[in-house]
Amino acid sequence: MKLSRPRLATALSIGAGVLATTLLFAWPWQRESLPRAAVPDGGLCPDVAVVGEQVHLVYGEKGLPYYTLSSDGGRTSASPTRLAAAQYTGDLGHECGPEIALGKNGTIHVVWMNAPKSEVFYLRSSDGARTFAAPRNLASPSAGVDGATLAADSDGRVYVVWAQSGAAAAESPVSKTLTFAFSTDDGETFSAPRPLESDYPGGACACCALRAAITPDHALLVGMRGAHHNLRDIYLLRGTERSPRFAARRVSADD
Numbered sequence: 536m537k538l539s540r541p542r543l544a545t546a547l548s549i550g551a552g553v554l555a556t557t558l559l560f561a562w563p564w565q566r567e568s569l570p571r572a573a574v575p576d577g578g579l580c581p582d583v584a585v586v587g588e589q590v591h592l593v594y595g596e597k598g599l600p601y602y603t604l605s606s607d608g609g610r611t612s613a614s615p616t617r618l619a620a621a622q623y624t625g626d627l628g629h630e631c632g633p634e635i636a637l638g639k640n641g642t643i644h645v646v647w648m649n650a651p652k653s654e655v656f657y658l659r660s661s662d663g664a665r666t667f668a669a670p671r672n673l674a675s676p677s678a679g680v681d682g683a684t685l686a687a688d689s690d691g692r693v694y695v696v697w698a699q700s701g702a703a704a705a706e707s708p709v710s711k712t713l714t715f716a717f718s719t720d721d722g723e724t725f726s727a728p729r730p731l732e733s734d735y736p737g738g739a740c741a742c743c744a745l746r747a748a749i750t751p752d753h754a755l756l757v758g759m760r761g762a763h764h765n766l767r768d769i770y771l772l773r774g775t776e777r778s779p780r781f782a783a784r785r786v787s788a789d790d
Contacts (some may be wrong), residue, residue, distance in 0.1 A: 592605070638721050
């Protein structure tokens, strides 16, 4: 088939763009400029926290969380450490797996979950991963949890956020109630869990990941996929533990 000149020009333009993008991400210097860490054999669902050349990596294996540290940008890593005993086995796969955040003075915070048992496990290390505290469950009893995530900052704030069965499930079978617990002493103690009320009229999608971050002015940001009337647009929630309601902003209006 012979292309007309306008179509040929368009095809060449698209092809040049694809080639340029391929070269940009395949070029050796580009790859070497990014920290990389190989997950040990059998490891699934990794999450990382990067500070300079340090790559803190957590991952799951047979339902349990493991931790390893690279001090050279991911080129080599220390032997992995299993963080919990068999009674703390959790979910692994798809959006489910351990997550990590770094807090005050480099404290390492890790969270994972056992959805059917409504358990959200949290532990920390305040001595540079030499020792880890025993895991504790932050969730209250319910018919199930999902999407456990966390955020921490250098002032000792730690938020753990998840979705659990509750009032939101009544408006949609795919909806769960956003819930959170917080610490102001770098994870030494946590508040009782409570619903994260927001301007969004429904709950979070029950099978989608949540993400959390803390802003420089100490606000908690939560990224979620909505489920109100079974519409799955992405929302960003902003507030603090003192906010009666988090502000909600729709990020994508796909309907």
